[in-house]
Ligand SMILES: [Zn+2]
């Protein structure tokens with residue numbers, strides 16, 4: 001399998017929804033925003049982004065109408081998080097953990113943390129930590145210095 005034709009397959013918690021992505025992710029990272037924490041029920045959200053044309057989702061899904069900027073897609077059967085559609089950007093966020101663990105498993109290669117200003121956990125992993133978003137993604141690029149160790153914030 002060549003680098004350009006690489007394809008990764010995944011599925012939701014119950015397997016009703018199948019996800020496939022072509023090629024390497026445009027970017028990967030960790031999001032600490034309140035919306036992601038609520039939707040995933042997790043302190044941190046690992047994300048990877050592909051051009052929407054490289055993402056194929058099959059199966060019955062449910063779309064959250066909570067936000068105009070995000071179309072959070074979950075499985076209609078198990079409720080598992082599947083993707084986050086960004087139609088204004090032509091991009092789709094696919095959760096790398098739905099693509100991990102298979103034979104043709106995706107390697108998650110995070111570049112940075114976003115919305116670190118909203119975090120509930122400190123991460124000491126050496127990656128850049130943006131208060132909101134990097135300049136390339138419409139943020140001001142402001143970063144937060146890394147804490148000495150990983151852990152829940154007091
Ligand atoms: Zn499911």
Ligand SMILES: [Zn+2]
Nearest residue numbers: 031032033036
């Ligand atoms: Zn988020």
